[in-house]
Amino acid sequence: MFLHLDLDCFFASAHRTLDNSLHNIPIAVGGRSNLNIFSSKKEVRKISSNSGAFVSTILTNEGQKSFKDYFVDQDGRIRGIITTCSYEARDYGVKTAMTVNEALRLCPNLKMLAPNYPLYHELSEKLKALLQKEMPLIEQFSIDEFFGDVTGYLEEDEVEEFAYKLKQKVFDELKLPISIGIANTKFLSKLITEHAKPDGVKFVPKDKIAQFTKDIPIKEFPGIGKAFQEKLSGYAIKTLGDIKKNRELFYSWKKPGIDLYNRVCGIRDNKLTLEREKKSIGIGRSFDAIFDRVEIRRRVIILSRYLCFLVRKANVNPLTYAIKIQYEYKVKSKNYINVNRIFNETDFKEAMAKLFDDNDIHPTHGVVQLSITVSNFAKTNEYTYNLFEYEGDLKKKELTDQVQKLRTKFGIDIIKSASELKND
Structure with a gap:
């Protein structure tokens, strides 16, 4: 038996734990691209491994800033998108991913x-x-969703009462509303949570699942994206009940089709992922068009420092470095390099700067987005280093590790290279 737990309007609810005046009024949390990482001003920033939609791993607290200080840019324009809004705001039509401007028009x-x-x-x-x-x-x-497996721990007739008590405990200790869906398999419990909201518990026994899900639109099932929805519509498959009627079709699509069919039907979807193995680590930022290549290169170096911190925290040795440059007018350039050496900050920064220089194919265009990624993590003893570089790389790695300790303790900006600085 599985429970899916989803914090309601999490970011908004989190602010309400600190400020009672925010209850029962329309509120929303808005986000902007965190461009202050490019500032030379001193600020303490740390890193978290938590992830999810609209979640930053770079922990800066903007919460004390006023609307004007955070959402209004230097030209007086209101910037940002809605990351979470309360149910009171949703009653006005405010939605996640909507611009702050549009949200304020709907709900002044x-x-x-x-x-x-x-x-x-x-x-x-x-x-x-x-x-x-x-x-x-x-x-x-x-960051705001969890699965729980209580198989063998609770009987089916005990699990609903347990969920209500657990929900109350979460509210008593953390002051956070949470919705809980319960089913015999993992992703069905996630589906059912949507019918428990807001701030409720919903349990559908195994023998009632087929009847409960048969008329639910396919877009509501977790993991069915827009592209796949369009593909299924071509086969006149519109509901979860339609999926169940088309086993042969889904099995003909091999693993992706088989996995989806089994999840919808509650077949073999009974294991939690207790640890997720990362296949890549990346960081990126969007900003207004910048034409100054010295400034763009400086930003590549800063992003490289942050990514280096994440790589060393994950304790991996990437062998592939990639960059994506987006210009005005939706023009893009991207490329990667493969390396065979011990990862260290000095060489990584140099490699990423060169990768930018080599792939800046539109030098007269303004750049509006930079993204850098590392992947292809080496496993111990599965590759060989260049013996002529090994000793030097090892010393650079040791220096990187010492700097990592200082940044972990005092914040990621405690040590910067000279090439990262500018007069703000």
């Missing part, structure tokens, strides 16, 4: 809040610790 009295990422991550970690004490196995699916 909307209270806009700047994000407080340290608070979100702190509450998420507290919830995880609470759930670990209450259930034998849990999986953190995102």
